[in-house]
Amino acid sequence: MNPRVLAVMRKEFREYRRNKFVIFTMAILPVIFLAIPVITVLALPANVPEAARKVAVGQSLLMFFLIPMILPTTVAAYAVIGEREQGTLEPVLTTPILDRELLLGKALAATVPAVALGWVMFAIFAVVVRLFAAQGVIDRVFRVEVFVADITLGPVFAVFAIWVALAISVRSTDVRVAQQLAGLTILPVIGLSALLSFGVIAPTLTAYLALAALVAAVDVLGWRIATRMFDRERLLTRYSRSD
């Protein structure tokens, strides 16, 4: 891989590790997002109607798409605007790194741990379901399409959210506003996931794969758009009065 992208990722990881807010977010949020679906499915009585079970399991699975989206967006929103505020951006921009490499490094650094956490959470969920849930729930969760959906959609949604967060970050003048706006990126994805979970789009293997491919294409486009929006001069010289 490109050494400059790797250098950015490595530096970002080092900074995360020493940032209590990031560590806290990475530790607490996944626990909450795991607890909700576990409680939901374990509380389902064995004789619940099939339709209700389908909805409950669908909602639970939604959580595992949200983990890798929510975790990195707050960090990513801070990624560019935060560096600018600290005054660390200018020296970086004097090196040969390209805008797209800097953004890719930041995006990957934010996504990789979050996606990994999302998968781990899903694995824990699957084990708990296998061991303790009613047979009807096990039958709903242990399906090829559910596993494929989790493995493929988690990362592509996460990357989508990251690009939106970064695009906001390179154009905003305030860290907090950037973080809040970035939080909104999950809305369309919640909608999309809901359509799937509630069966408006048939939750078949083909549908999941097609969706993953579509979002992946949007992700590549997102990288280009975020790079376009990255304006060195604006970042270094434009300050608004409301800062």
Place this chain on the structure above:
Amino acid sequence: MQSEARSAIVARSLTKRFGPRPAFEDVSFEVGAGEVFGFLGPNGAGKTTTVRVLSTLIAPTAGTAEVAGVPVSKRTGAELRRRISVMTENPGLYLRLSVHENLEYFAGLYGLGPVGARRRIAEALEAVDMADRARDLGGSLSKGLRQRVGLARALLNEPRVLFLDEPTSGLDPVSTMEVRELIAGLRARGVTVFLTTHRLEEAERLCDRVAILNTSLRSIGRPDELRRQLFASSIEVRVAQPLADPDHVFSRVEGVRSWNLNDGRYLLQVSDPTIVAPALARALVQAGADILRLAEVQHSLEDVYLELIGDEPLGGEE
């Protein structure tokens, strides 16, 4: 043009405006390869902005430039930045990373492999005398120490052209001297150095040539050339007793154009001090004067600077 092939920096009618106000205007100069070039000017003169334009951080409003043989443009920016490095006005260290980690990041950005990076980092830290602080966090360093790390960072990629934006501001006298020695060492290795500073004695001592900027370029040349351009040569004379008839003494010496008495000192405007001074000494002795002092008046770069900029309003005439 032939000279431009060997020039490390060429600026032609470079202008940068922020809104309607120019940060600098119609600036043209050339810096030869291996030269140490001083860029002097008051606060707000446009020094930092010039460095930012030449290092492709921001685009000029008008004019063209070339650095290390690469035109200044968005398209060629990465190639240009590979050949240069910039010590920015504010060091901008990552406060949560150690000194070594800060440098490691930049070594990576310059595309150095792990082995090469380790060697260069060690050398750069040694060069700024910070080897024993490598494990300290950026946030725990004093202003001057951060400044030195910023300088070490600019040495990592062994640049052809090094931009130093006020490298000694905030440094104590010993560190300042060390930085000056470092710059002298870079010059010996053939690195072109573009140095902005407020410290005129620094520019005078370090720089082959200087430019004086106040939104537009006021003057450019070797420090001694600038002095000669601006100030007529003069000789200062002090004698034990006032001369009875100074006009009579001075008019007999060839090359004395005019004189005046100021605070017990005679100040003579002369053509060439090396010829006039001995003749003047003889004339004074003949006239029975006891000479306490007879010396060519030395103008410092500071005098040049004050003469050019002194009574101008802040940030140029606009």
